[in-house]
Amino acid sequence: MPDSVTIRIDGQTVRVPHGTSVAAAIMMNGGFCRTSVQGEPRSAVCGMGICFECRAAVNGVAQQRTCQITCVDEMQVVTHG
Amino acid sequence: MAETRLHCDVLVAGAGPAGIAAAIAARRAGKQVVVVDDNPHPGGQIWRGSMSGAHSTSAAARKWLQRFRASGAELLSSTRIVTAPGANTVLAEHEGNAIHIHYDALVLATGARELLLPFPGWTLPGVMGAGGLQAMAKAGLPLRGKRVVVAGTGPLLLAVAAAFVHEGATVPGVFDQASRENITAFAASLLTRPSLLMQGAGYLATIKSWRYRQGWWPLCVHGEATLQSVVMTNGSDTVEIACDYLACGFHLVPNIELGALLHCRIQNGAIIANEHQQTSVANVFTAGEAAGIAGLPQALVEGEIAGAYAAGAGNQVRHLLRRRTALRKVAARMNHAYRLRPELRALPQADTLICRCEDVSWQQLQGFSGMRSAKIHTRCGMGPCQGRICGAAMQFLAGWEADTHRPPLYPVQLSTLLPLAAHDTTHLEESI
Amino acid sequence: MDFDSVVVGAGIVGSACAAELARAGMKVALVDIADPGLGATAAGMGHIVVMDDSPAQLALTHYSRQLWDALETSLTPACEYRRTGTLWIAADEEEMQEVLRKRALYTDNGVAAEAITADRLYELEPSLRRGMSGGLLVPDDGVVYAPAVARVLAMQACDAGAVPITGKVTAVGDGRVQLEGGAELRTRRIVVAAGEWSTRLLPDLPIRRRKGHLAITDRYPGMVRHQLVELGYLKSAHSISGDSVAFNIQPRSTGQLLIGSSRQYGAEDSGVDFALMQRMLARATEYMPALADLSIIRMWTGFRAATPNKLPLIGPWTADETVFLATGHEGLGITTSLATAALLSSYFAGRDSTIPIAPYLPANAEAAHA
Numbered sequence: 001m002p003d004s005v006t007i008r009i010d011g012q013t014v015r016v017p018h019g020t021s022v023a024a025a026i027m028m029n030g031g032f033c034r035t036s037v038q039g040e041p042r043s044a045v046c047g048m049g050i051c052f053e054c055r056a057a058v059n060g061v062a063q064q065r066t067c068q069i070t071c072v073d074e075m076q077v078v079t080h081g
Numbered sequence: 082m083a084e085t086r087l088h089c090d091v092l093v094a095g096a097g098p099a100g101i102a103a104a105i106a107a108r109r110a111g112k113q114v115v116v117v118d119d120n121p122h123p124g125g126q127i128w129r130g131s132m133s134g135a136h137s138t139s140a141a142a143r144k145w146l147q148r149f150r151a152s153g154a155e156l157l158s159s160t161r162i163v164t165a166p167g168a169n170t171v172l173a174e175h176e177g178n179a180i181h182i183h184y185d186a187l188v189l190a191t192g193a194r195e196l197l198l199p200f201p202g203w204t205l206p207g208v209m210g211a212g213g214l215q216a217m218a219k220a221g222l223p224l225r226g227k228r229v230v231v232a233g234t235g236p237l238l239l240a241v242a243a244a245f246v247h248e249g250a251t252v253p254g255v256f257d258q259a260s261r262e263n264i265t266a267f268a269a270s271l272l273t274r275p276s277l278l279m280q281g282a283g284y285l286a287t288i289k290s291w292r293y294r295q296g297w298w299p300l301c302v303h304g305e306a307t308l309q310s311v312v313m314t315n316g317s318d319t320v321e322i323a324c325d326y327l328a329c330g331f332h333l334v335p336n337i338e339l340g341a342l343l344h345c346r347i348q349n350g351a352i353i354a355n356e357h358q359q360t361s362v363a364n365v366f367t368a369g370e371a372a373g374i375a376g377l378p379q380a381l382v383e384g385e386i387a388g389a390y391a392a393g394a395g396n397q398v399r400h401l402l403r404r405r406t407a408l409r410k411v412a413a414r415m416n417h418a419y420r421l422r423p424e425l426r427a428l429p430q431a432d433t434l435i436c437r438c439e440d441v442s443w444q445q446l447q448g449f450s451g452m453r454s455a456k457i458h459t460r461c462g463m464g465p466c467q468g469r470i471c472g473a474a475m476q477f478l479a480g481w482e483a484d485t486h487r488p489p490l491y492p493v494q495l496s497t498l499l500p501l502a503a504h505d506t507t508h509l510e511e512s513i
Numbered sequence: 514m515d516f517d518s519v520v521v522g523a524g525i526v527g528s529a530c531a532a533e534l535a536r537a538g539m540k541v542a543l544v545d546i547a548d549p550g551l552g553a554t555a556a557g558m559g560h561i562v563v564m565d566d567s568p569a570q571l572a573l574t575h576y577s578r579q580l581w582d583a584l585e586t587s588l589t590p591a592c593e594y595r596r597t598g599t600l601w602i603a604a605d606e607e608e609m610q611e612v613l614r615k616r617a618l619y620t621d622n623g624v625a626a627e628a629i630t631a632d633r634l635y636e637l638e639p640s641l642r643r644g645m646s647g648g649l650l651v652p653d654d655g656v657v658y659a660p661a662v663a664r665v666l667a668m669q670a671c672d673a674g675a676v677p678i679t680g681k682v683t684a685v686g687d688g689r690v691q692l693e694g695g696a697e698l699r700t701r702r703i704v705v706a707a708g709e710w711s712t713r714l715l716p717d718l719p720i721r722r723r724k725g726h727l728a729i730t731d732r733y734p735g736m737v738r739h740q741l742v743e744l745g746y747l748k749s750a751h752s753i754s755g756d757s758v759a760f761n762i763q764p765r766s767t768g769q770l771l772i773g774s775s776r777q778y779g780a781e782d783s784g785v786d787f788a789l790m791q792r793m794l795a796r797a798t799e800y801m802p803a804l805a806d807l808s809i810i811r812m813w814t815g816f817r818a819a820t821p822n823k824l825p826l827i828g829p830w831t832a833d834e835t836v837f838l839a840t841g842h843e844g845l846g847i848t849t850s851l852a853t854a855a856l857l858s859s860y861f862a863g864r865d866s867t868i869p870i871a872p873y874l875p876a877n878a879e880a881a882h883a
């Protein structure tokens with residue numbers, strides 16, 4: 001098993017260790033996950049799929065909880081939805 | 082999209098310690114067992130896999146996980162139960178696919194979530210749950226060189242702070258809102274359980290005991306786009322501490338939603354169970370934090386009892402019933418020691434957001450008679466978390482009971498809910 | 514005498530009545546178990562729509578929609594009032610004939626309505642399944658968040674001097690309103706606007722509960738622009754007996770889509786009937802396949818107070834001269850709440866109303882029923 005995977009976050013290529021969650025990858029990259037109803041930046045809070053603050057579009061599907069998704073090669077992530 | 086229909090003797094909801102113990106016990110009684118869990122890996126909150134290895138899973142965890150794998154229970158990971166479409170049936174979703182699972186008996190081992198309380202600035206990125214940051218660290222978020230302030234309440238704080246230090250973080254302070262007297266009295270009551278005290282002493286050695294302060298809580302945080310500092314208080318003094326993360330959780334809230342949907346009786350925020358872990362619904366059992374916050378040893382004992390009784394093999398676990406009762410007493414003392422101080426109710430300011438999904442402020446919630454009215458009129462709790470965060474917070478802040486539980490338990494892709502043509506249906510053998 | 518009128522129920526109908534009567538100078542009390550707008554008003558879809566099941570229904574919905582236009586300036590942003598228009602969808606040529614019939618009828622009655630070709634249909638709503646025949650656009654219909662409106666109307670009532678009372682009414686009659694706990698209000702007139710609960714107070718009312726299911730999605734702004742309703746609705750959903758589902762989609766101002774609808778008699782339990790929900794969602798995806806990929810965040814049910822002739826009961830109750838009705842609005846009570854209040858207020862004042870009240874008088878409903 002290779003020890004790193006490469007994904008794209010908002011078009012930018014990001015290499016992360018194998019097993020990293022998408023939420024962790026977004027935060028490591030210095031970004032936020034989503035923009036709130038009133039326009040505030042938000043990122044992961046609960047880390048366990050409860051709070052929905054880590055939502056982003058993954059492979060074209062909007063509003064996914066990225067803390068529950070593990071990065072795999074070629075994954076496309078779009079934040080700030 | 083595909084649809085699967087399964088039947089099992091015992092269905093276990095949740096693959097944390099309680100669910101794992103239940104599955105092993107039910108397998109031991111010769112039953113066919115399916116375990117469903119939301120996370121990519123088994124282990125629940127405490128045994129979730131760590132990537133870095135710096136904070137590797139304990140020997141006990143490895144032993145239980147290995148027994149679980151060897152037990153022959155079918156594990157469906159990254160799968161969440163979203164509703165109960167008919168008698169003795171749940172509908173689960175796995176990557177947009179529907180799985181209808183019919184069971185003879187069900188064990189609810191859905192665990193707990195952190196209680197997150199609002200204070201000015203708590204929505205800034207970088208402010209997270211205590212267990213939340215720990216889970217993110219285990220999922221690959223690097224903490225090396227980061228300054229992490231730990232706050233909130235409960236025995237969990239020391240454990241996560243020690244884990245952050247192991248990950249290479251600097252922990253300038255661990256602040257528990259419970260008073261020194263309460264915590265000391267609780268620790269003294271544990272003299273009969275030296276292993277727990279030893280564990281606590283180990284954590285303190287890791288984080289340096291002088292950094293552990295009792296009777297302190299967060300007032301607010303500062304920062305523009307991200308967190309810069311947190312202001313802590315003990316009611317008379319305040320200190321401002323620069324940090325990259327604030328890991329702040331106010332103990333735990335049982336995940337009762339599935340139980341409530343199945344009409345199990347709920348009391349004091351937990352699913353009611355008798356000494357056999359049976360709920361008010363005859364073929365539904367519950368174990369672990371879902372039945373009341375009580376910690377790991379309790380989750381394991383209750384899981385074993387629930388699994389055995391759900392499998393009709395209660396005679397195998399009679400010896401555990403005494404232990405269950407004794408552990409519940411320890412838990413009651415713990416929950417009392419870490420009870421929340423009233424000052425925390427005064428933290429939200431008029432413009433502090435309470436509902437993070439819909440951005441509803443404290444001010445907007447004034448003048449309503451309860452959660453349902455506030456929800457209908459302000460959208461508080463109408464977002465995708467379905468009030469799991471704001472509902473629990475308002476229960477503490479205003480004494481509001483949770484609104485009724487409506488399906489789905491989690492947002493679900495519409496296609497999962499559609500009836501399917503027969504040719505799309507696959508069977509157990511092919512799909513697992 | 515404590516009051517001129519005690520209104521029982523602060524749903525959108527009762528709140529509208531209280532506001533209208535208080536503004537007319539009456540001494541009014543508005544009683545509800547809870548805050549305004551938490552009954553059927555919080556369960557319904559909030560489509561403000563002109564409907565033509567009968568001439569009386571057309572008159573009432575059309576008149577009421579004009580009152581919504583007049584109310585617009587006093588609504589708060591929380592009311593989310595928007596004139597989205599209704600787009601009735603014709604799936605085949607037979608339904609296209611229905612478009613032409615409906616357009617003629619609407620136009621004759623002064624309701625703007627425009628027949629839409631298939632090409633134009635997909636310009637307006639690109640997510641619809643290909644192969645539809647066309648539709649009918651009724652541009653002045655709208656969408657509203659009804660509980661917020663009930664709250665605004667209840668506040669307007671209070672501003673005009675009405676007294677809000679929180680309590681459960683246990684009995685009405687003979688100029689008295691009994692509250693749980695023993696209190697009693699004395700009044701010249703009692704207005705029963707307790708929605709589907711009205712039969713608890715007046716068991717002889719010709720009202721049956723008709724259950725409905727709804728589901729709402731996460732936020733997907735721009736995907737749907739009009740309230741979309743299948744014309745087959747007339748064939749399926751309005752059949753009096755049996756369970757039925759119909760394609761009915763409402764774009765909320767949040768970007769969420771509210772998906773309906775179902776009609777079901779004899780269902781007492783308020784839980785979601787999964788099989789019926791499945792049918793309803795399947796119907797929705799037949800018309801709009803892209804819905805299948807959206808995330809559903811909540812499903813719920815509500816009860817409509819249905820009368821045999823599908824018209825609300827407005828005016829004096831024959832069994833007690835102090836009791837008046839403002840109930841039985843079935844699936845149109847949000848639309849027709851404002852007209853209900855206007856008709857009742859004129860009746861109390863002994864004035865002629867803008868449209869005749871006769872078709873909605875309880876006495877006439879009984880006569881028709883007998």
Ligand SMILES: Cc1cc2nc3c(=O)[nH]c(=O)nc-3n(C[C@H](O)[C@H](O)[C@H](O)COP(=O)(O)OP(=O)(O)OC[C@H]3O[C@@H](n4cnc5c(N)ncnc54)[C@H](O)[C@@H]3O)c2cc1C
Nearest residue numbers: 095097098099118119125126162191192212369370376377
């Ligand atoms: C965030 C957090 C961090 C913690 N950290 C520590 C720690 O460091 N040390 C310590 O001693 N204790 C810790 N605890 C307490 C510890 O989790 C419990 O004592 C123990 O794990 C309880 O086990 P359980 O099986 O009852 O629940 P859990 O371990 O919470 O397991 C429940 C499982 O059920 C799943 N689930 C819930 N609902 C559904 C559904 N509808 N469909 C599918 N799956 C579902 C959850 O995703 C979860 O995997 C922590 C608790 C939390 C909430």
Ligand SMILES: Cc1cc2nc3c(=O)[nH]c(=O)nc-3n(C[C@H](O)[C@H](O)[C@H](O)COP(=O)(O)OP(=O)(O)OC[C@H]3O[C@@H](n4cnc5c(N)ncnc54)[C@H](O)[C@@H]3O)c2cc1C
Nearest residue numbers: 522524526552553554557558560682708725815846847848
């Ligand atoms: C699924 C569904 C979809 C719908 N969609 C639409 C739509 O798109 N457009 C439309 O126009 N209409 C729609 N409707 C219909 C509409 O929701 C109702 O007709 C309308 O809300 C009725 O309002 P109401 O004030 O009569 O009743 P309610 O809102 O039910 O109000 C009755 C009030 O009386 C109170 N009450 C009851 N008993 C007592 C008592 N004993 N003492 C004190 N208070 C009491 C209750 O608390 C409640 O607040 C829909 C309905 C459903 C169920």
Ligand code: FES
Nearest residue numbers: 047049051052067
């Ligand atoms: S961080 Fe809370 S759901 Fe992902």
